[in-house]
Amino acid sequence: MKALLPKCSKKIVRETGRSSLIALLAFAFLQSGVTRPVHAEDSSGPSAEAERFKTTEIRVIRPRYFNKAKRFELGAGLNSIMNESFIYTFMATGIATFHLNEEWAIEGTLSYGLNVDREDKRVLFDQFDIKTQIFRTQYQAELAVQYTPIYGKWQLPSGRLIYFDTYLTAGLGQTGISWEYDDFCEAPDMTKEGAEALPSNVVKGYPTFMFGAGQRYFVNRTTSYRFEIKAHRFLYNEIDAECSPVKAEASGQQFATGAAHDVITILLGISRFF
Numbered sequence: 001m002k003a004l005l006p007k008c009s010k011k012i013v014r015e016t017g018r019s020s021l022i023a024l025l026a027f028a029f030l031q032s033g034v035t036r037p038v039h040a041e042d043s044s045g046p047s048a049e050a051e052r053f054k055t056t057e058i059r060v061i062r063p064r065y066f067n068k069a070k071r072f073e074l075g076a077g078l079n080s081i082m083n084e085s086f087i088y089t090f091m092a093t094g095i096a097t098f099h100l101n102e103e104w105a106i107e108g109t110l111s112y113g114l115n116v117d118r119e120d121k122r123v124l125f126d127q128f129d130i131k132t133q134i135f136r137t138q139y140q141a142e143l144a145v146q147y148t149p150i151y152g153k154w155q156l157p158s159g160r161l162i163y164f165d166t167y168l169t170a171g172l173g174q175t176g177i178s179w180e181y182d183d184f185c186e187a188p189d190m191t192k193e194g195a196e197a198l199p200s201n202v203v204k205g206y207p208t209f210m211f212g213a214g215q216r217y218f219v220n221r222t223t224s225y226r227f228e229i230k231a232h233r234f235l236y237n238e239i240d241a242e243c244s245p246v247k248a249e250a251s252g253q254q255f256a257t258g259a260a261h262d263v264i265t266i267l268l269g270i271s272r273f274f
Contacts, residue, residue, distance in 0.1 A: 139175070
């Protein structure tokens with residue numbers, strides 16, 4: 001018995017040491033961060049992560065942040081005609097839209113314009129005695145169908161998301177042209193027998209076809225900025241561009257075919273949804 005006691009004691013010591021080593025390794029593993037409590041001053045814990053992204057809105061996994069279905073959109077913008085060579089045309093524009101669903105909408109727009117002569121027009125006349133025919137757009141009134149095939153989002157380097165949609169539009173309307181005959185007609189010599197005075201300046205409306213594309217950028221759930229480009233083609237009576245007052249008066253009774261003019265407009269605006 002005396003011989004066995006030392007051996008048993010050594011065995012117990014070895015087992016106890018092995019268990020202590022396993023317990024020590026387990027405690028070290030747990031303390032490494034798996035179950036370690038995080039203090040506020042710990043810069044590597046969840047609190048620091050939450051503080052770092054406190055101003056960041058992450059909605060990438062959300063199906064749709066902004067909804068348009070069954071909502072009215074009222075807006076205003078500044079329209080500019082880009083393809084007139086001798087005048088600048090700026091138009092204040094009102095927008096009214098009803099969104100049937102997220103893809104389809106019906107939209108009406110009304111624009112009223114201001115025309116400013118460019119320097120090129122004055123130089124041609126003053127230095128070369130050249131007059132140019134000018135289509136001075138006074139107003140545009142259009143009703144269109146709008147289709148929105150794209151809805152997306154951009155993420156800025158700061159982490160903020162900007163929501164937008166891209167739409168196509170097409171419709172019909174009327175374009176009002178202000179005919180100022182001294183723009184392109186030679187002043188008659190009234191001292192000559194049979195000379196005719198220039199026709200009186202007049203605004204006439206013409207049927208218009210329109211198509212275009214644009215984007216909305218949503219500031220919040222009720223407000224968006226808008227950018228769009230449209231092409232407008234209107235058919236006008238060629239007699240309206242005649243310098244003879246007799247022919248100008250007859251323009252209401254007859255229509256000359258083959259007269260069309262294209263206008264390209266760019267609009268910047270803001271809208272509110274209700």
